[in-house]
Amino acid sequence: MSTDRPASQPAEPTQPVLNVADLEVHYGHRRRRRQVLNRVSLSIAPGETVGIIGETGSGKSTLARAVLGLVRASAGSIVIDGEEVGSYGHRQWRALRRRGVIQYVFQDPLRSLDPDVTVEASLAEPLLIQGVSRQEAAARVRAFLDRVRLSPELLDRLPGELSGGQRQRVAVARALVTEPRLVILDEPVSALDSANRVQILQILKELRADGVALVFISHDLGSVAGVADRIAVLYQGELVEVGATGDVINQPQHPYTRLLVRSAPTLHSAAADRAEREALRALLHA
Amino acid sequence: MATLSEKVLTKSARNSKTEQNGSGAEVEDTGATSTTSTTGATRPVRPAAPSTPVLSVRDIRISDQAAGQEIVHGVNFTLTPGRSVGIVGESGSGKTLTCRATLGILPAHFEVTGGSIEIDGQDISGLSSAQWTALRGATISAVFQDPASYLNPSIRVGAQIAEVLKVKKGLKRREARRQAIDLLHAVHLRDPELVYSQYTYELSGGMLQRVLIAAAIAADPRILIADEATTALDVTVQAEILDLLADLRERTGLALVLVSHDLAVVAQLCDEVLVMRQGEVVEQGPTHEVLHNPQHEYTRLLIAEHEQYGLDKFLGTDAVEPAKTDALDTADAVKEDA
Numbered sequence A: 001m002s003t004d005r006p007a008s009q010p011a012e013p014t015q016p017v018l019n020v021a022d023l024e025v026h027y028g029h030r031r032r033r034r035q036v037l038n039r040v041s042l043s044i045a046p047g048e049t050v051g052i053i054g055e056t057g058s059g060k061s062t063l064a065r066a067v068l069g070l071v072r073a074s075a076g077s078i079v080i081d082g083e084e085v086g087s088y089g090h091r092q093w094r095a096l097r098r099r100g101v102i103q104y105v106f107q108d109p110l111r112s113l114d115p116d117v118t119v120e121a122s123l124a125e126p127l128l129i130q131g132v133s134r135q136e137a138a139a140r141v142r143a144f145l146d147r148v149r150l151s152p153e154l155l156d157r158l159p160g161e162l163s164g165g166q167r168q169r170v171a172v173a174r175a176l177v178t179e180p181r182l183v184i185l186d187e188p189v190s191a192l193d194s195a196n197r198v199q200i201l202q203i204l205k206e207l208r209a210d211g212v213a214l215v216f217i218s219h220d221l222g223s224v225a226g227v228a229d230r231i232a233v234l235y236q237g238e239l240v241e242v243g244a245t246g247d248v249i250n251q252p253q254h255p256y257t258r259l260l261v262r263s264a265p266t267l268h269s270a271a272a273d274r275a276e277r278e279a280l281r282a283l284l285h286a
Numbered sequence B: 001m002a003t004l005s006e007k008v009l010t011k012s013a014r015n016s017k018t019e020q021n022g023s024g025a026e027v028e029d030t031g032a033t034s035t036t037s038t039t040g041a042t043r044p045v046r047p048a049a050p051s052t053p054v055l056s057v058r059d060i061r062i063s064d065q066a067a068g069q070e071i072v073h074g075v076n077f078t079l080t081p082g083r084s085v086g087i088v089g090e091s092g093s094g095k096t097l098t099c100r101a102t103l104g105i106l107p108a109h110f111e112v113t114g115g116s117i118e119i120d121g122q123d124i125s126g127l128s129s130a131q132w133t134a135l136r137g138a139t140i141s142a143v144f145q146d147p148a149s150y151l152n153p154s155i156r157v158g159a160q161i162a163e164v165l166k167v168k169k170g171l172k173r174r175e176a177r178r179q180a181i182d183l184l185h186a187v188h189l190r191d192p193e194l195v196y197s198q199y200t201y202e203l204s205g206g207m208l209q210r211v212l213i214a215a216a217i218a219a220d221p222r223i224l225i226a227d228e229a230t231t232a233l234d235v236t237v238q239a240e241i242l243d244l245l246a247d248l249r250e251r252t253g254l255a256l257v258l259v260s261h262d263l264a265v266v267a268q269l270c271d272e273v274l275v276m277r278q279g280e281v282v283e284q285g286p287t288h289e290v291l292h293n294p295q296h297e298y299t300r301l302l303i304a305e306h307e308q309y310g311l312d313k314f315l316g317t318d319a320v321e322p323a324k325t326d327a328l329d330t331a332d333a334v335k336e337d338a
Helices: A060-067 A092-099 A119-130 A134-148 A154-155 A164-177 A194-210 A220-227 A244-248 A255-263 A271-285 B004-014 B021-030 B093-102 B130-136 B157-169 B175-187 B192-196 B207-219 B233-253 B263-269 B288-292 B295-308 B327-337
Strands: A018-027 A035-044 A049-055 A075-080 A100-107 A182-184 A213-218 A230-236 A238-244 B055-064 B070-081 B086-089 B108-121 B140-143 B223-227 B255-260 B270-275 B281-286
Touching: A018 A060, A035 A049, A035 A060, A035 A075, A049 A060, A049 A220, A049 B263, A060 A075, A060 A182, A060 A213, A100 A164, A100 A194, A119 A134, A119 A154, A119 A164, A134 A154, A134 A164, A134 A194, A134 B233, A154 A244, A164 A194, A182 B288, A194 B295, A213 A220, A220 A230, A220 A244, A220 B295, A230 A244, A230 A255, A238 A244, A238 A255, A244 A255, A255 A271, A271 B233, B055 B093, B070 B086, B070 B093, B070 B108, B070 B255, B070 B270, B070 B281, B086 B093, B093 B108, B093 B140, B093 B207, B093 B255, B140 B207, B157 B175, B157 B192, B157 B207, B175 B192, B175 B207, B207 B223, B207 B233, B223 B233, B233 B255, B233 B263, B255 B263, B263 B270, B263 B288, B263 B295, B270 B288, B270 B295, B281 B288
Parallel strands: A049 A213, A049 A230, A100 A182, A182 A213, B086 B255, B086 B270, B140 B223, B223 B255
Antiparallel strands: A018 A035, A018 A075, A230 A238, B055 B070, B055 B108, B270 B281
């Protein structure tokens, strides 16, 4: 079931930066073959921020990995910036990634940043790969630092010498320094405390002004509600609901979306929510 | 006097979802009633707790003896049966050290250097390790963030709960097994018999946390400390665990200390909130007052996070006044301050 609602974006004739149509992904072979994504269709307009929400095992990370070419789709199409990438081989993917059109940020920057590479080298690398000169890369890295609120003193540090929040800002900077058209962020703020979380969200909100499209993946509707234009809810491998953020929160259609909204910790929690959650859980598990 | 697990068990056997009127004896017993408000507008009202505190923490100070500096600079709160206190703060704020001091499990070279803690009227400062062993589990118990690391992966989870019952309540094997299954039922696990015979790797994070809660309440403690117990879980599962804790509190008069970095998690369940930062309690008060009228900039930041970036941005604005400061300025100010 898919309850599509009119997108919040104005109907412009622009080409979507990402278009996923009837995407299916299976894991395992023969008798152990298991469907992880079932006919997922989603289109992301340039400059748009979309939150993909789902629980553990819902397929949200698989969707991200399929879009990045890390997992092969068994059916459907993925079009990135006008290019059908579904049939791309290793070398074509490398060429696409090298252009820096699509970038990604993962939850744990300690694992995605090379522990032996300084912040400066880490940030310059994607530019050098693109063929930018060393001098220009260094200048662009320095110019970008301000936008992610990192001080130039940190350039000589290793990831291990940074705080968690600084590290995640480095990861965000590295993804955005090439001015990509699409950035996929998989649980980018889940491991951060309040002050850092707010700071990262604020930075991302500002960076959107450059026209970059963001895909935010999270289990928590609350952590993306403040930045996402649209919310897509993934449940058991299917996109069960897509709509403008305010609509999804205020009039959730699918029982799972309703449970998500009622489960997100808010300052307005009411005793009645508990009974409603109970009823929704019973409904979903039936 | 009915023990906690008996109360849990009889209630769950009765399969009653809401507080029944016939539980007068237990209400007297715990000294606190809970009015399950269905309107949602009013906060649960409790009678002015006549009972004596089960836990009182008075101006507790904790120092790192190796570094020679004080880490926690005085925390105060008291907890009566059926009530709950929430401690909110970022990592390194001293919230976990405070809990560990209460449980007598401070890490090496950390010591309580001031103040006092009383559990059920008993000062814990001079307790021998045998006395601590008697107290832990039976009077005060805890669950932590990563449930899998507190269970032995090579022993069936049910046997690990039965172990508590054998040691703490002196039950025989068969009776321990029966009660362990009842406890798994009481924490709303769907197939208690099956879960009893499963290993940790066969269970999800939410199920493991339920197993740990079952083990934690097996010996009928009066106080349960939940230190970031829902942090690693999906929001929907987090809500399930919080609902379970609320349920246990209402049904059995269990007193809760809930520790979280998320103010909203604490607000959902707690009567009183302590906001900690760098070992200092920067704000403390009844939950609704802290939410409505935050005094400290750090509390305002915690609220702004939800109002500007969370669901609260879209939900009704009747309950909480908007934070006056811009979240980012506050974030920067808080950071610079650090």
